Amino acid sequence: xxxxxxxxxxxxxxxxxxxxxxxxxxxxxxxxxxxxxxxxxxxxxxxxxxxxxxxxxxxxxxxxxxxxxxxxxxxxxxxxxxxxxxxxxxxxxxxxxxxxxxxxxxxxxxxxxxxxxxxxxxxxxxxxxxxxxxxxxxxxxxxxxxxxxxxxxxxxxxxxxxxxxxxxxxxxxxxxxxxxxxxxxxxxxxxxxxxxxxxxxxxxxxxxxxxxxxxxxxxxxxxxxxxxxxxxxxxxxxxxxxxxxxxxxxxxxxxxxxxxxxxxxxxxxxxxxxxxxxxxxxxxxxxxxxxxxxxxxxxxxxxxxxxxxxxxxxxxxxxxxxxxxxxxxxxxxxxxxxxxxxxxxxxxxxxxxxxxxxxxxxxxxxxxx
Amino acid sequence: xxxxxxxxxxxxxxxxxxxxxxxxxxxxxxxxxxxxxxxxxxxxxxxxxxxxxxxxxxxxxxxxxxxxxxxxxxxxxxxxxxxxxxxxxxxxxxxxxxxxxxxxxxxxxxxxxxxxxxxxxxxxxxxxxxxxxxxxxxxxxxxxxxxxxxxxxxxxxxxxxxxxxxxxxxxxxxxxxxxxxxxxxxxxxxxxxxxxxxxxxxxxxxxxxxxxxxxxxxxxxxxxxxxxxxxxxxxxxxxxxxxxxxxxxxxxxxxxxxxxxxxxxxxxxxxxxxxxxxxxxxxxxxxxxxxxxxxxxxxxxxxxxxxxxxxxxxxxxxxxxxxxxxxxxxxxxxxxxxxxxxxxxxxxxxxxxxxxxxxxxxxxxxxxxxxxxxxxxxxxxxxxxxxxxxxxxxxxxxxxxxxxxxxxxxxxxxxxxxxxxx
Numbered sequence: 001x002x003x004x005x006x007x008x009x010x011x012x013x014x015x016x017x018x019x020x021x022x023x024x025x026x027x028x029x030x031x032x033x034x035x036x037x038x039x040x041x042x043x044x045x046x047x048x049x050x051x052x053x054x055x056x057x058x059x060x061x062x063x064x065x066x067x068x069x070x071x072x073x074x075x076x077x078x079x080x081x082x083x084x085x086x087x088x089x090x091x092x093x094x095x096x097x098x099x100x101x102x103x104x105x106x107x108x109x110x111x112x113x114x115x116x117x118x119x120x121x122x123x124x125x126x127x128x129x130x131x132x133x134x135x136x137x138x139x140x141x142x143x144x145x146x147x148x149x150x151x152x153x154x155x156x157x158x159x160x161x162x163x164x165x166x167x168x169x170x171x172x173x174x175x176x177x178x179x180x181x182x183x184x185x186x187x188x189x190x191x192x193x194x195x196x197x198x199x200x201x202x203x204x205x206x207x208x209x210x211x212x213x214x215x216x217x218x219x220x221x222x223x224x225x226x227x228x229x230x231x232x233x234x235x236x237x238x239x240x241x242x243x244x245x246x247x248x249x250x251x252x253x254x255x256x257x258x259x260x261x262x263x264x265x266x267x268x269x270x271x272x273x274x275x276x277x278x279x280x281x282x283x284x285x286x287x288x289x290x291x292x293x294x295x296x297x298x299x300x301x302x303x304x305x306x307x308x309x310x311x312x313x314x315x316x317x318x319x320x321x322x323x324x325x326x327x328x329x330x331x332x333x334x335x336x337x338x339x340x341x342x343x344x345x346x347x348x349x350x351x352x353x354x355x356x357x358x359x360x361x362x363x364x365x366x367x368x369x
Numbered sequence: 370x371x372x373x374x375x376x377x378x379x380x381x382x383x384x385x386x387x388x389x390x391x392x393x394x395x396x397x398x399x400x401x402x403x404x405x406x407x408x409x410x411x412x413x414x415x416x417x418x419x420x421x422x423x424x425x426x427x428x429x430x431x432x433x434x435x436x437x438x439x440x441x442x443x444x445x446x447x448x449x450x451x452x453x454x455x456x457x458x459x460x461x462x463x464x465x466x467x468x469x470x471x472x473x474x475x476x477x478x479x480x481x482x483x484x485x486x487x488x489x490x491x492x493x494x495x496x497x498x499x500x501x502x503x504x505x506x507x508x509x510x511x512x513x514x515x516x517x518x519x520x521x522x523x524x525x526x527x528x529x530x531x532x533x534x535x536x537x538x539x540x541x542x543x544x545x546x547x548x549x550x551x552x553x554x555x556x557x558x559x560x561x562x563x564x565x566x567x568x569x570x571x572x573x574x575x576x577x578x579x580x581x582x583x584x585x586x587x588x589x590x591x592x593x594x595x596x597x598x599x600x601x602x603x604x605x606x607x608x609x610x611x612x613x614x615x616x617x618x619x620x621x622x623x624x625x626x627x628x629x630x631x632x633x634x635x636x637x638x639x640x641x642x643x644x645x646x647x648x649x650x651x652x653x654x655x656x657x658x659x660x661x662x663x664x665x666x667x668x669x670x671x672x673x674x675x676x677x678x679x680x681x682x683x684x685x686x687x688x689x690x691x692x693x694x695x696x697x698x699x700x701x702x703x704x705x706x707x708x709x710x711x712x713x714x715x716x717x718x719x720x721x722x723x724x725x726x727x728x729x730x731x732x733x734x735x736x737x738x739x740x741x742x743x744x745x746x747x748x749x750x751x752x753x754x755x756x757x758x759x760x761x762x763x764x765x766x767x768x769x770x771x772x773x774x775x776x777x778x779x780x781x782x783x784x785x786x787x788x789x790x791x
Contacts, residue, residue: 034759065574135474136474136475139471139472139474139475140472141474142468142469142471143467143468143469143471143472144468144485144488145468145489146454146464146465146467146468147464147465147468147482147484147485148473148488148549149454149458149461149464150461150464150465150467150484150496150499151465151481151484151488151495151496151499152461152492152495152630153492154490165513170409230539265676309683315635
């Protein structure tokens with residue numbers, strides 16, 4: 001379980017936090033204990049456990065981060081601000097403390113400070129989605145304040161502060177199993193997946209034509225299925241599972257139209273997003289999907305869930321969609337017009353898809369060209 | 370989801386839609402944007418501290434932001450706008466542009482000052498005023514007077530006047546000149562606001578700014594003023610003799626500053642005064658002299674080459690010298706031919722004023738009258754008039770009077786309709 005954290009850490013983080021990280025691996029249980037207490041709403045206990053831990057390891061970023069979240073949850077905003085501020089000073093390369101600092105500032109209607117913090121978060125990690133979205137909200141708020149000043153309107157009653165997404169954990173929390181709703185739990189054993197796909201090319205051709213139709217329903221790891229089935233599958237078995245998938249796609253002889261199917265998957269993804277169907281939306285992402293930045297799959301999912309369900313209306317329109325499929329991989333490029341709660345963002349997007357069984361799933365999502 | 374906030378599309382859309390008028394700014398002559406004044410000191414980088422109260426700086430920085438927007442450099446524009454509103458939080462136009470620059474971080478914008486609909490509904494007039502202010506500022510900077518030209522009113526300005534001011538209401542602009550031996554030089558110009566009801570004041574309370582030739586009459590102590598007037602006030606000589614002759618009423622027309630909560634005011638916002646941003650007004654107060662600084666306020670200034678007015682002013686100069694020669698000759702009847710029938714000097718009709726004239730002629734005792742430091746400013750509307758100022762000294766005397774005369778052209782003859790010692 002613990003190593004699941006590794007893939008989501010960028011090289012920078014690994015480098016700069018090497019010491020802290022190794023340590024944190026050893027103390028994974030403490031983190032999860034504290035997280036668990038927080039989740040259970042036992043904040044004082046969580047805080048005292050965090051303090052206990054920090055008494056021996058005062059620099060530990062993960063626990064300090066958790067402590068900041070606890071302080072925030074208990075309404076100790078000033079303490080939380082100082083905790084996250086010091087984290088940004090000690091670990092300026094981490095975007096999350098900046099993000100949470102921004103959340104706290106925004107809660108106090110200090111939007112300039114929130115903006116600065118978010119811009120730092122993004123400078124630290126340009127693809128940090130939460131910070132981008134939070135910053136969008138903060139920009140909108142600042143714009144509205146600027147307009148009020150321009151028109152000499154009373155901005156004291158200019159509505160409620162935007163609700164920004166707080167990052168609850170610095171790294172993927174360990175021991176999250178069982179505490180998270182279905183799909184999230186699947187992420188932990190993600191490691192086997194790459195192993196499963198890699199052997200495919202080396203497989204001999206003959207296996208190809210066999211039973212591609214039969215296997216998928218049985219073996220495709222639906223998000224709802226328990227992780228144990230995948231994890232328990234021995235390497236040999238998993239290669240047989242995956243082989244048909246790669247095989248069907250490769251020669252296109254099976255008669256299927258891979259780009260059509262991949263295209264349908266992209267549309268389904270956009271539709272689920274716009275329908276705020278979080279379950280279907282998250283299910284569009286394959287096990288191998290690497291969340292943007294250094295987020296863990298579970299915190300990414302949590303964030304997505306919050307982001308999507310908090311909107312009253314979402315519109316996602318895809319334009320100029322082109323899908324290039326080759327074997328069991330496909331690349332979809334399009335312009336995405338996203339509108340939600342007054343926020344409108346148009347961006348170019350690329351989705352890398354991989355076919356698992358008969359399902360095309362997103363394994364990489366990138367913005368820009 | 371990774372979201373690309375700043376796509377090329379948005380840059381284009383703001384380039385195309387936001388400040389259409391600003392596209393022309395790319396062709397503006399570099400307008401007093403001193404990069405050293407451009408930003409406040411930041412903790413990280415050592416920069417020259419901004420001189421906030423320097424005149425014209427806020428506008429120059431705003432225009433620099435427009436220029437950046439015009440060349441699709443929105444990030445740089447936003448950074449500069451951040452600083453500008455920090456330094457001038459009450460510069461509403463800057464706030465509006467800042468709002469737009471923040472907004473385009475999240476969505477494309479449709480118009481300059483793309484405020485939410487609800488705001489547009491509740492503050493529509495204010496928004497329209499800011500847009501107008503923006504246009505006026507841009508237009509004034511785009512359509513600069515040609516180098517070396519001066520407003521057509523300034524036919525002759527003696528060295529007694531070290532400075533002169535001209536206001537172009539159509540451009541919401543005040544031009545400040547320095548008067549040297551070589552003539553008038555434009556040294557600065559500022560955005561100004563005039564009366565709510567525009568110009569051409571005729572009556573008290575009409576909320577119009579007067580049009581004509583005036584002089585600064587005093588410099589009011591800012592401490593004696595309400596906050597509303599900002600950093601000071603320079604009353605001007607409204608109503609002048611032409612205004613009085615025409616029965617215009619009202620008083621208390623000042624050049625003054627802005628209240629603490631407003632860096633600048635909309636183009637038409639005052640009760641008739643000419644209002645400038647405080648740093649700009651302060652510069653004027655520090656520069657100009659009371660009594661000798663003319664203030665010409667026109668709907669639209671005509672800019673002419675100084676020498677081109679020579680020929681035009683010849684008939685008037687001839688008349689003025691004719692008057693002097695007649696007075697020197699001591700022939701009262703001949704002198705009187707230079708005076709208009711409706712002459713009025715501070716309530717005295719021509720016949721009531723004749724004894725004064727006669728006394729002056731008697732005192733001269735045939736000595737030649739010299740006119741020194743002659744200034745004459747022409748004001749032409751329905752009538753063609755001349756505001757003349759000079760020192761009148763008879764040869765052999767050490768002192769004379771400083772006189773002001775108002776002349777009017779009647780059937781091609783220049784006649785005096787007011788004369789007084791100032």
